[in-house]
Amino acid sequence: MLRISNIKLSLDEDENDLKQKVRKILSGEWKTFRIAKKSIDARRKNDVHMVYSVDVEVSNEEKLCKKIKNVQLITNTVYKFPNGRKFDTPIVIVGTGPAGMMCGLVLAQNGYNVILLERGKCVKERKADVERFWKSGELNSESNVQFGEGGAGTFSDGKLTTGVNDFRIRKVLEEFYAHGAPEEILYTAKPHIGTDNLYHMAENIREDIIRMGGKVCFSHKMTEIIICDGQVRGVKVQSPDGEYEIKSNHVVLAIGHSARDTFEMLRDSGLDMEQKNFSIGVRIEHLQKMINVSQYGEAHEKLGAADYKLSLHLENGRSAYTFCMCPGGQVVASASEEGGVVTNGMSNFARDGKNANSALLVNVTPDDFGSDDVLAGMYMQRDIERKAYKIGGGSYKAPAQRVGDFLGTECEETEVEPTYKPGVKWSDITEVLPAFVTDTIREALPILDRRLHGFASPDAVMTAPETRSSSPVRIIRGNENFQSNIKGVYPCGEGAGYAGGITTAAVDGIKVAEAIAGLY
């Protein structure tokens, strides 16, 4: 096919105008046409416009290639799973987040017998539990924003952006689209699914795995791995009908970053693990309209809710950066443990909420953990979450502070209303977070404000604490065979320390599936 890039469209033009432009460039028609990339160019506020790349199939490609600017010949590549070895026992996949789901889907698509175990509930019941928690502060520690069908990312903006470049990303996007995600994720520069679409996508993937002969078990928690002579022989499972065992020589641990009881069990079972860097901070909220103007100038009506990404390295060796920005979204209570408060963010596909939010984080290293215990980072997270619960006054209310109050700058108007449910308690966040975190945030805010006008506006709201930015531990695996020190155990995804986000977790799920099939 021919890929024609850098086609500019003004904000008043639409995709019919795009096709007109392509016809003019080709001086004729095409056999097939598809949008390959769509992005916003807002570098000059007085000339904000859209930029497209399109793929067209035409007959005289070679000749056109020489005649047209910004064109290249491309080949359509299709992901092909290796023909691998088959096994007598089923492959057990623990966790139905993006890593577990994608691993299960690809293995089932290639005729493998898979059993997916999920400690949480199916997305429909889980949604009810989460909404009850946000409304009344009644937490179900096994069915919440971290645990349940679809994993941690189900109640999210479903941003699919990643800094990783891997040929499997296309496969992930195509599977997400095939199972219900909006088509535009295949070509927009910053694709997002929206939590309202993520529910259905997770259900559709589950039904597809079952249709291909797989089993998906909800409220089934893996409580032990059965090891014999350094080889896994199965797992013990706690289910609503009691405990049972599954015989298996291949167990995928796609457990996410919040399965603290499971991490402890794995440590005590002799799995090699190591402490890992992560980040801690707050969720910061602004009016979305302020962000739109700062990013797009006056042109923003047609562009939807603007996003931003800021980062800063300070002389004290710390970094402060924004993460998981949710345009037109809300701050969400993301606890999974009794007596601990955790924040995160989400948006619906429309991103039409009044506020914008992102995590404002500071890097944390094992030097900050204060112990050599491999799970010391996890215990540090827990301590902060419990402190926040107390300072928030209980019922999972979260401590919050306006930037003006935190920086000691005058706060004349307070337009930004906090969106965290079940509610916030105005507090001093230095009582919740370690001093190196609040000191770094205090130093960073004015600097980041110069990069994004209004970022440190006095009425911006900081809700604490954001502790689960990534996993505090890595379960060690071989670079070649992806197996842990226990043969047949495959650490996978974010919890195991090999991914950060929906897309990279799903890609890691595919890599582990390939490893099981014997590609490595």
Ligand SMILES: Cc1cc2nc3c(=O)[nH]c(=O)nc-3n(C[C@H](O)[C@H](O)[C@H](O)COP(=O)(O)OP(=O)(O)OC[C@H]3O[C@@H](n4cnc5c(N)ncnc54)[C@H](O)[C@@H]3O)c2cc1C
């Ligand atoms: C509110 C929120 C918003 C987010 N927004 C985004 C976003 O917009 N874009 C993005 O890229 N990332 C986002 N993330 C991060 C993203 O969700 C994770 O990076 C991703 O889900 C990791 O995938 P995973 O499959 O490795 O683990 P998870 O998604 O965490 O899934 C692990 C699953 O394993 C299950 N499990 C754990 N222990 C056991 C056990 N013993 N037995 C059985 N099951 C078990 C858990 O219940 C869970 O469902 C967000 C996270 C949250 C919490």
